Structures are given as C-alpha cells and as structure tokens.
Amino acid sequence: MNRIDKKFRDLNGEKALITFVTAGDPDLETTKKLVLEMEKNGADLIELGVPFSDPIAEGPTIQKASLRALRGGVTLVKIFGLVKELRQETDMPLLLMMYINTIYRFGTKRFFDLCVENGIDGVIIPDLPFEEKDEVDGYAKAADVRLISLVAPTSHQRIAEIASSAEGFLYCVSSVGVTGTRTEFKTNFDEFFSEIKKSVKIPYCVGFGISNPEQARKMSSYCDGAIVGSGIVKIVEKYGKDSVAPVGEFVKSLKDGMR
Amino acid sequence: MSKIGRFGDFGGQYVPETVMNAVNELNEAYNKYKDDPEFNAELQRLYRDYANRPSMLYYASRMTEDLGGAKIYLKREDLNHTGAHKINNVLGQILLAKKMGKTRIIAETGAGQHGVATATAAALFGMECNVYMGRTDMERQALNVYRMNLLGATVTGVDSGTATLKDAINEAMRDWTTNIENTYYLIGSVMGPHPYPEMVRNFQKCIGEETRAQMMEVEGKLPDAVVACVGGGSNAMGAFYDFIREPGVRLIGAEAAGDGVDTPRHAATMARGSMGIFHGMKSIFLQNEEGQIDEVYSISAGLDYPGIGPEHAYLASIGRAEYVDITDEEAVQAFEYLSKKEGVIPAIESAHAVAAAMKMAPTMSRDQSIVICLSGRGDKDVFQVARYRGVDLSE
Numbered sequence: 001m002n003r004i005d006k007k008f009r010d011l012n013g014e015k016a017l018i019t020f021v022t023a024g025d026p027d028l029e030t031t032k033k034l035v036l037e038m039e040k041n042g043a044d045l046i047e048l049g050v051p052f053s054d055p056i057a058e059g060p061t062i063q064k065a066s067l068r069a070l071r072g073g074v075t076l077v078k079i080f081g082l083v084k085e086l087r088q089e090t091d092m093p094l095l096l097m098m099y100i101n102t103i104y105r106f107g108t109k110r111f112f113d114l115c116v117e118n119g120i121d122g123v124i125i126p127d128l129p130f131e132e133k134d135e136v137d138g139y140a141k142a143a144d145v146r147l148i149s150l151v152a153p154t155s156h157q158r159i160a161e162i163a164s165s166a167e168g169f170l171y172c173v174s175s176v177g178v179t180g181t182r183t184e185f186k187t188n189f190d191e192f193f194s195e196i197k198k199s200v201k202i203p204y205c206v207g208f209g210i211s212n213p214e215q216a217r218k219m220s221s222y223c224d225g226a227i228v229g230s231g232i233v234k235i236v237e238k239y240g241k242d243s244v245a246p247v248g249e250f251v252k253s254l255k256d257g258m259r
Numbered sequence: 260m261s262k263i264g265r266f267g268d269f270g271g272q273y274v275p276e277t278v279m280n281a282v283n284e285l286n287e288a289y290n291k292y293k294d295d296p297e298f299n300a301e302l303q304r305l306y307r308d309y310a311n312r313p314s315m316l317y318y319a320s321r322m323t324e325d326l327g328g329a330k331i332y333l334k335r336e337d338l339n340h341t342g343a344h345k346i347n348n349v350l351g352q353i354l355l356a357k358k359m360g361k362t363r364i365i366a367e368t369g370a371g372q373h374g375v376a377t378a379t380a381a382a383l384f385g386m387e388c389n390v391y392m393g394r395t396d397m398e399r400q401a402l403n404v405y406r407m408n409l410l411g412a413t414v415t416g417v418d419s420g421t422a423t424l425k426d427a428i429n430e431a432m433r434d435w436t437t438n439i440e441n442t443y444y445l446i447g448s449v450m451g452p453h454p455y456p457e458m459v460r461n462f463q464k465c466i467g468e469e470t471r472a473q474m475m476e477v478e479g480k481l482p483d484a485v486v487a488c489v490g491g492g493s494n495a496m497g498a499f500y501d502f503i504r505e506p507g508v509r510l511i512g513a514e515a516a517g518d519g520v521d522t523p524r525h526a527a528t529m530a531r532g533s534m535g536i537f538h539g540m541k542s543i544f545l546q547n548e549e550g551q552i553d554e555v556y557s558i559s560a561g562l563d564y565p566g567i568g569p570e571h572a573y574l575a576s577i578g579r580a581e582y583v584d585i586t587d588e589e590a591v592q593a594f595e596y597l598s599k600k601e602g603v604i605p606a607i608e609s610a611h612a613v614a615a616a617m618k619m620a621p622t623m624s625r626d627q628s629i630v631i632c633l634s635g636r637g638d639k640d641v642f643q644v645a646r647y648r649g650v651d652l653s654e
Contacts, residue, residue, distance in 0.1 A: 052550075052551065053420065053551040053552045054420065054425065054426075054429050054537065054552050056275070056429050056432045056433060056436075056538075057275045057433075057436070059433075063419060070551065075549050076549060099550075100273055100536045101535045101536045101537050101544075101546070101550040101552075102549070102550045103550075104534075104535060104536050104541075104550065105533075105535055105546065105548070105549065105550030106549075106550065126275050126276075127273050127274060127275055127536075127539075128273060129272065129273070129274060129275070129276050129279045130276070130279070131263055131271075131272055131279070132271055132272060132273055135536075150275075150276045151276060152275075152276045152277040153277075154276075154277050154278075154279075154280050154281070154439055154440075155276060155277075155279070155280065156280060158276075158279065158280065162276075173276065173277060176277055176436060176437055176438075176439050176440075177277075177433075177436055177437035178433045178436055178437065
C-alpha cells in the first residue's frame with residue numbers, strides 16, 4: 001500500500017502535519033537530520049523541495065533556499081540518494097515538491113523509476129495544472145506514486161473536477177499568491193472548504209502561509225491537516241547546520257497546536 | 260498531453276492552479292473579441308491614429324548597392340509610436356483588458372521597449388501600471404526606466420536570479436498569482452501559457468500582412484526572404500506569420516550569440532537549447548542537464564532570454580523557419596553600418612536581423628529581395644554601444 005494512503009488511514013481522523021524542507025539547504029546531510037528530527041517531533045508526511053533555478057510559485061524564503069541548495073551542488077540524483085538513505089531509517093511518507101521541467105528534462109519514465117527504486121510516495125508539481133497532468137499521470141500511476149493535485153481559492157468551478165479525481169491527498173492552497181508566511185488570510189474558508197467537501201473523496205490538507213501553531217490549529221480545523229514550509233525554511237536559513245534542534249522544537253509546537 | 264494551445268508538441272498551459280482560471284478567462288475573452296467587428300475597428304483606429312500604422316516599407320538603396328546582391332527593404336516598425344513593434348501587441352491586449360474589466364496592468368520588460376509601450380497604453384487608458392524589470396537591465400536601459408516613470412508607471416527592480424528578463428517574468432507571474440482578481444498580465448512576446456503565444460502573434464501579424472501588400476505594390480512579387488531578430492520572438496512571428504503559407508519565402512530568425520555560441524556567454528536558444536517546460540510553455544530553452552535554466556547573455560537586453568516562443572520552436576522543427584546566430588560584435592557592426600549607410604539607427608535587437616541580412620544579401624541575385632523587420636529604433640542603445648566601443652559618454 002502506498003505510504004501516503006496508509007498514513008492517512010492510520011491517522012484515523014487525527015490531523016496530519018505535513019512539513020517541507022528544501023533538499024540540500026544548507027547541505028544534504030543536514031536535510032537528512034532535519035527529516036528524521038521532524039518525524040520524531042510529530043511530522044506525519046514530509047515534502048522535500050527539489051531546488052529549481054526559477055521557482056515561480058515560491059516566495060522569497062523558498063527562492064533563497066533553492067539558490068543556496070543549488071550553489072551547494074545539489075542534483076536530483078543526489079536527492080534520490082538521500083531518499084535511499086532515509087529509507088534505511090524511516091517508513092514515513094516522503095514526497096518531492098518540484099517543477100515540471102526538472103522531471104521532463106530528467107526523463108519522465110526514468111524519474112518515476114527512481115521514485116519507486118528509492119522510496120518516494122508522491123510528487124507535487126505546482127506548475128502542472130489539471131489540463132496538463134497527462135504529461136506525467138500515466139507514469140505516476142504505473143509507479144504507484146501519488147500525483148498530488150492542488151486547488152486554490154481562485155479555482156471555483158474547477159474544484160469539482162480536480163477534487164474528484166485527486167489522489168493521495170488534495171492540496172488546498174489557502175490564499176492567492178506565492179508560498180511564504182502570512183499574517184492574515186483573506187480567503188473565505190467556509191465557502192472554499194464547503195465547495196471542496198462536496199466532491200473530494202480523499203483527505204484534504206491546507207498549505208501556503210501557515211507559520212505558527214495557532215494558524216496550524218485554526219486552518220486544520222477546516223480539513224484533514226496542515227502543510228508548513230516557509231516557516232521551517234526560515235529557521236534553516238537562520239541556523240544553517242545548527243537548525244536541526246530548533247526545527248524539531250518548532251515542528252513539535254505545530255503538532256501540539258493541532259492536537 | 261493536452262491539445263490546448265499547441266503548435267505540434269510545443270505550447271500548452273503549464274502554470275500554477277491559482278492562475279488557471281485567469282488564463283481560461285483570458286482565453287474566453289480573447290476568443291469572444293478576436294473576430295468582433297467593433298473590437299477590431301477600435302484596434303484599427305488605435306493602430307492608425309495613435310501608433311502610426313501601417314508602418315512604411317523602405318527600400319534601402321545604398322545598402323543594397325553596397326552589398327551588391329538582393330534588394331534590401333526595411334519594414335519600419337521603428338517609426339511606430341514608442342519606437343518599436345511592441346505597441347501593436349500592447350494596444351490589442353490593453354483593449355482586451357479593458358473589455359474584461361481589469362483595472363491594473365502588469366508587464367515584464369527586458370530592453371524596456373515593451374515596458375514603455377505598456378506604460379504608454381496604460382496612460383492612454385487610465386490604468387494603473389506596474390512594470391517588472393531586472394536590475395541589470397534597469398542599469399543598461401536607464402533612459403527607458405525614466406520614460407516609464409514619466410508615463411506614470413511604477414518600475415519594480417528585480418534582483419533575483421540574473422536580474423534580467425526571465426527574472427522579471429518570474430516576478431510578474433508571482434504578482435499575477437497574488438493580485439489575480441483585478442490584474443491583467445500583459446505579456447510582451449509570443450511566449451507564456453496559451454493563449455498568449457497565439458494572441459500576441461495575432462496582434463503582431465499586421466507586420467507581415469502589410470509587408471505582403473507593400474511588396475506586391477513596389478515589386479509586384481513576394482520577398483525571397485524575411486529576416487527578423489528573435490528573443491521571445493514577437494516581431495519575428497508577426498513578420499513571418501502571413502508568409503508561412505508561401506514556401507518560396509525563406510523565414511530567418513536572428514538569435515543573439517553574445518560572445519559566440521561556443522562560449523558560455525550567449526542567448527542562442529535554437530543553436531544550443533533543448534526541449535523543456537518553463538514560463539507556462541513547452542518549448543526550447545537554454546538549460547543544463549538537470550533542467551536548471553541557464554544564465555544567458557547578450558549585449559541586447561531585448562534578446563537576453565533563455566527561451567523562445569513555442570510557434571518558433573514548431574516552425575524550426577518542421578524546417579519552415581531557419582535560425583542563425585549573430586554575435587555582439589556583428590550586431591554592433593550592423594548598428595553602425597545602417598546608421599552610416601541609410602541614416603537609420605536601429606535598435607541593437609534589430610541590428611541582429613540587419614547583420615543576418617548583410618551576410619545573406621551578397622549571396623543572392625539582384626532580382627531577389629530581402630525584407631528586414633526593423634523592429635525598433637536605436638536611440639535607447641547609443642549609450643550601450645558607445646560603452647562597447649570604449650567611449651565614455653557619462654558626464
């Protein structure tokens with residue numbers, strides 16, 4: 001059974017905490033420690049950001065993290081190597097968050113073969129909308145890797161079609177704009193989530209702009225879990241190789257906030 | 260693969276979900292108005308009374324005589340209002356934005372010509388305008404930055420990446436994602452997600468249509484070749500489009516080879532690029548084996564882009580259009596040559612097309628003809644060319 005599906009089954013209604021770090025920021029060794037520390041402190045699923053030169057869906061925090069990782073010489077092959085090492089120590093769901101060009105250029109079949117070989121359970125591709133998902137969908141299904149679909153507050157009439165065919169979990173983008181922390185949300189969440197609820201058959205989690213335990217608690221009350229990225233990456237930016245302990249504490253505070 | 264907005268394998272709509280509805284809304288609006296008589300009458304009126312269309316076709320007799328081969332004609336897009344072909348597309352899109360009820364216009368710009376054209380049209384229509392421009396480009400095109408401010412636009416400097424055109428596009432896309440409800444993203448080239456490549460080409464195809472009529476009038480036959488510079492490729496697509504169905508007309512795009520295609524410093528997408536998916540489209544890009552987009556270079560800020568519009572990629576793939584490389588040095592020589600021979604200072608972008616034609620003309624016979632799309636005027640580049648030649652113009 002795919003680890004994402006199994007995790008949500010095992011959570012059995014408990015809110016999922018999904019955390020994100022950019023792979024290779026500041027180096028892959030630290031990324032490995034961060035993943036294991038986040039798991040220890042309550043992260044249920046983890047997204048590894050594959051750095052891209054031009055991440056158009058990201059705010060400044062993750063843009064800078066991508067650049068740091070690229071300057072450090074990270075490649076997709078090295079990230080698969082990290083995943084392989086992680087699989088010796090953890091059975092938690094691991095996803096890659098990445099841009100379509102990275103997969104396309106690498107070779108779509110080869111990419112999904114390596115996902116299977118090294119133990120990746122899902123991929124999130126922010127610049128691959130529903131209309132273009134055939135680009136990878138067949139390969140992902142054959143590999144039993146979940147292609148995570150996104151819906152946004154601007155999706156409106158698109159929600160039904162996207163949500164009903166989504167797999168793994170549905171990624172609900174909290175608000176318009178790029179990734180990054182927000183002090184307030186303008187989205188009408190009751191409306192947004194009631195629309196989603198009508199057609200979704202799988203767990204649905206909310207992300208973009210969630211950066212403290214209070215926000216994680218409030219936002220996950222609408223759905224099955226919360227996704228936190230930039231808030232964590234900021235700590236990595238500040239502490240670099242010494243970020244493992246503070247990230248662990250932060251993740252624990254998020255999970256505690258959601259209980 | 261979806262069938263939406265494809266030129267062969269190229270094109271598509273690879274954008275974040277947050278902007279998909281805006282892209283679809285734009286597509287619907289464009290399809291509603293593109294054949295609407297009232298919309299087109301209004302656009303034609305703007306072309307004629309405001310932008311100074313049709314642009315002239317000028318027989319460059321001294322250049323022709325000097326090169327001793329094919330007759331050279333210049334399609335004078337440099338005489339348009341704002342000094343380049345960019346205004347053709349901008350007027351079409353801003354009219355559409357108005358019909359769609361948008362109140363805020365954003366745009367990216369490289370050389371600043373598209374930014375100036377957008378700021379101009381936004382002033383004309385009384386709309387708020389924010390132009391994204393790489394910090395490096397702001398420095399080499401300071402005059403155009405001042406011009407945009409004068410026209411009431413805000414210019415936002417982009418420091419990320421290489422601080423050039425591609426980074427300005429990234430930032431404009433991020434703005435669009437954030438301010439989707441009231442904002443219209445006015446893309447300046449035949450690139451981005453569908454419908455932009457097709458729409459921008461259609462707003463530029465007047466270049467080729469006029470050229471056909473003008474050539475028939477003066478020569479009584481079609482040109483043997485149409486030459487245009489290619490960054491994203493909008494003036495080239497506009498110049499080429501009406502001739503695609505004429506197999507006797509060679510279509511030649513001149514890419515920026517910077518220091519040369521065998522050096523790391525160039526922007527020659529067709530010569531050295533590979534297939535990829537970026538900025539909303541599947542096309543050809545300069546990228547490394549990991550799919551990271553290359554840092555590109557050209558003396559010309561308008562050609563300094565690591566990709567090319569999907570329709571160009573398609574025309575190249577079926578062998579209908581040819582793409583040649585012109586170095587900085589060749590472009591600067593052509594810039595100086597046209598200034599001295601014809602009294603026309605071309606944009607450094609357009610000088611790439613002039614350089615390509617200068618190579619071709621002597622190999623052709625005197626009863627043949629070449630049309631160069633002179634996409635813009637060169638006032639903005641004088642400072643940059645002087646610096647390239649080691650002349651310091653600063654006070």
